[in-house]
Amino acid sequence: MNSPVASDLSDSTHAVTFVAKCKLPTEWGEFTMHGFEEVATGREHVALTMGEVDDGLPVLARLHSECLTGDALFSRRCDCGPQLAAALEAISREGRGALLYLRQEGRGIGLINKIRAYQLQDGGADTVEANEQLGFPADMRDFRIARDMLAELGIARVRLLTNNPRKIATLREIGIEVVERVRLVVGKNVHNERYLATKAAKLGHLFGDE
Ligand SMILES: Nc1nc2c(ncn2[C@@H]2O[C@H](COP(=O)(O)OP(=O)(O)OP(=O)(O)O)[C@@H](O)[C@H]2O)c(=O)[nH]1
Numbered sequence: 001m002n003s004p005v006a007s008d009l010s011d012s013t014h015a016v017t018f019v020a021k022c023k024l025p026t027e028w029g030e031f032t033m034h035g036f037e038e039v040a041t042g043r044e045h046v047a048l049t050m051g052e053v054d055d056g057l058p059v060l061a062r063l064h065s066e067c068l069t070g071d072a073l074f075s076r077r078c079d080c081g082p083q084l085a086a087a088l089e090a091i092s093r094e095g096r097g098a099l100l101y102l103r104q105e106g107r108g109i110g111l112i113n114k115i116r117a118y119q120l121q122d123g124g125a126d127t128v129e130a131n132e133q134l135g136f137p138a139d140m141r142d143f144r145i146a147r148d149m150l151a152e153l154g155i156a157r158v159r160l161l162t163n164n165p166r167k168i169a170t171l172r173e174i175g176i177e178v179v180e181r182v183r184l185v186v187g188k189n190v191h192n193e194r195y196l197a198t199k200a201a202k203l204g205h206l207f208g209d210e
């Protein structure tokens with residue numbers, strides 16, 4: 001692997017290998033889609049890139065966690081669909097960038113458990129309480145799985161599209177220089193107001209301008 005990133009290669013827990021790439025024409029222009037496989041679990045992840053991302057300059061980047069309901073089924077319970085679209089649009093506006101689409105459905109608890117969590121939320125629990133009532137931590141995602149993907153893409157410095165400080169901390173931990181956080185506040189509606197407020201209050205998400 002052509003890696004500009006100093007990483008601990010003895011750690012195989014989060015190892016992800018590159019498999020194949022292809023063109024992906026979209027509403028926002030043509031991306032290249034890179035397919036990856038997580039060695040330990042067989043989980044499949046993809047990265048969409050546009051332009052030259054391996055030239056050492058900071059890359060506009062997004063780590064997007066899978067949300068079938070928001071990304072594909074038009075749900076208004078969360079802000080994922082509009083965030084995905086806005087990130088691809090921002091990358092296409094610059095003509096350069098990368099979006100890692102990580103298969104971490106339901107903050108890592110999976111789709112069916114997310115439906116269970118939504119059922120508890122329909123009964124009054126907030127997004128964190130629902131996870132806890134099901135016996136899960138508030139957020140099970142481990143963003144270290146981005147390490148090999150970014151290394152394969154030749155990305156060592158990013159301007160990260162996120163409101164989640166934990167993503168920034170983990171990228172720094174795995175040797176990626178986060179030169180800037182680019183806020184991504186879109187998709188607020190009456191159905192996700194409480195969800196967004198809980199993320200800010202309990203999960204540390206930043207929705208202000210700082
Ligand atoms: N368990 C659970 N997962 C949810 C819920 N709503 C959305 N998700 C998942 O949360 C993930 C998206 O995380 P968010 O907390 O919305 O945002 P983030 O990725 O941490 O931060 P940003 O970079 O700012 O978007 C996706 O995997 C969704 O499937 C919920 O109520 N319960």
Ligand SMILES: [Zn+2]
Nearest residue numbers: 067070078080
């Ligand atoms: Zn969502």
